[in-house]
Amino acid sequence: MRITAGLVLAMIPLLIQGCTKTGNAEEPLPSQLPAAQKPVVQTVTPTPSEDAAAIGITAENYPRIDGSTSTLPLVQRIYKRMFLHVDGGGDGWPGLPQQASKTMRSYEMLIAGDVDLILVPDPSQEIRQMAESSGTELEYIPIGAEALVFVTHKDNIVNNITASQVQRIYSDMSVTDWSELGGQKGRIVPICRNADSGSQAQLENLVLMGRTINPAIEDNYMERDMNGILEMVEDYRYFAREGEESAYSLGYSLYYYIQISESVNGRRDIKALSYNGIAPTPETIVSKEYPLAINYYAVVRKDLPADHPARKIADWLVTTSGQWEVAISGLGALKTLYESP
Numbered sequence: 001m002r003i004t005a006g007l008v009l010a011m012i013p014l015l016i017q018g019c020t021k022t023g024n025a026e027e028p029l030p031s032q033l034p035a036a037q038k039p040v041v042q043t044v045t046p047t048p049s050e051d052a053a054a055i056g057i058t059a060e061n062y063p064r065i066d067g068s069t070s071t072l073p074l075v076q077r078i079y080k081r082m083f084l085h086v087d088g089g090g091d092g093w094p095g096l097p098q099q100a101s102k103t104m105r106s107y108e109m110l111i112a113g114d115v116d117l118i119l120v121p122d123p124s125q126e127i128r129q130m131a132e133s134s135g136t137e138l139e140y141i142p143i144g145a146e147a148l149v150f151v152t153h154k155d156n157i158v159n160n161i162t163a164s165q166v167q168r169i170y171s172d173m174s175v176t177d178w179s180e181l182g183g184q185k186g187r188i189v190p191i192c193r194n195a196d197s198g199s200q201a202q203l204e205n206l207v208l209m210g211r212t213i214n215p216a217i218e219d220n221y222m223e224r225d226m227n228g229i230l231e232m233v234e235d236y237r238y239f240a241r242e243g244e245e246s247a248y249s250l251g252y253s254l255y256y257y258i259q260i261s262e263s264v265n266g267r268r269d270i271k272a273l274s275y276n277g278i279a280p281t282p283e284t285i286v287s288k289e290y291p292l293a294i295n296y297y298a299v300v301r302k303d304l305p306a307d308h309p310a311r312k313i314a315d316w317l318v319t320t321s322g323q324w325e326v327a328i329s330g331l332g333a334l335k336t337l338y339e340s341p
Contacts, residue, residue: 145332186246
């Protein structure tokens with residue numbers, strides 16, 4: 001089976017689915033631990049696959065892997081490629097990761113040494129500064145393509161937005177009406193994400209360029225969930241003020257999550273806007289023609305030994321087999337043409 005660059009980003013994942021004292025020490029309860037650190041109750045020891053054996057992965061040395069919400073399906077697919085399906089153990093893979101710690105927390109845990117490998121989009125400036133202040137050098141291995149996209153309701157006649165317009169909408173709020181973007185006269189309702197989200201990091205890195213989001217937007221229109229911001233963009237018009245039939249909201253998300261959201265929730269009444277005249281498509285994102293195209297990375301600490309299992313997994317992700325799993329997970333594989341293993 002062959003897959004072209006035009007299909008890789010459109011492929012939808014198939015896998016959506018207090019303290020206790022001991023002596024003088026305090027240990028957190030399992031429910032208080034980050035997702036990647038929570039103990040996994042296993043009744044069956046996973047058996048390594050041929051893929052795992054080929055790169056030296058065993059049940060005992062399998063690395064601690066975490067990442068963003070959008071990369072959890074890939075984290076799970078890696079596990080399923082490394083170990084054989086067995087009867088029992090939940091869905092047949094004992095120890096299969098069930099949660100992601102999300103972008104910011106994953107970086108924090110990697111820097112602290114609490115995980116070995118994370119799968120995440122480009123880091124924010126805050127993350128880079130955090131790593132630098134801790135004296136930790138991080139190594140970034142590109143594994144997939146992604147993009148920041150701006151979204152609005154499908155009934156909005158506006159189809160394009162520019163960098164300057166985004167800055168003036170989200171930072172100084174000097175653009176407040178869709179007519180200034182070539183649409184019908186109607187209020188722009190900008191919605192933002194929380195500061196530690198991956199999409200917020202990309203907005204700051206790629207578009208705001210040192211500017212900050214206006215506090216009025218953060219106070220009134222902040223959404224902490226990736227799915228929630230899409231829902232707000234879709235539903236706002238039904239709750240608009242009287243006489244504001246042409247008021248539409250504006251939000252942003254990662255291209256991947258829009259794809260996965262449509263798969264889970266059905267086709268939404270939203271659309272992605274072109275940015276500086278270029279539409280976000282699988283082809284323009286993989287080729288980097290779309291201006292807000294970014295990468296997904298396998299990230300390790302630079303001082304990690306060359307033979308560490310985490311490095312072996314990272315290296316495997318850029319092979320034909322690994323890139324296949326990246327694409328099937330819904331992320332854009334960097335190889336533009338490859339065969340399924």
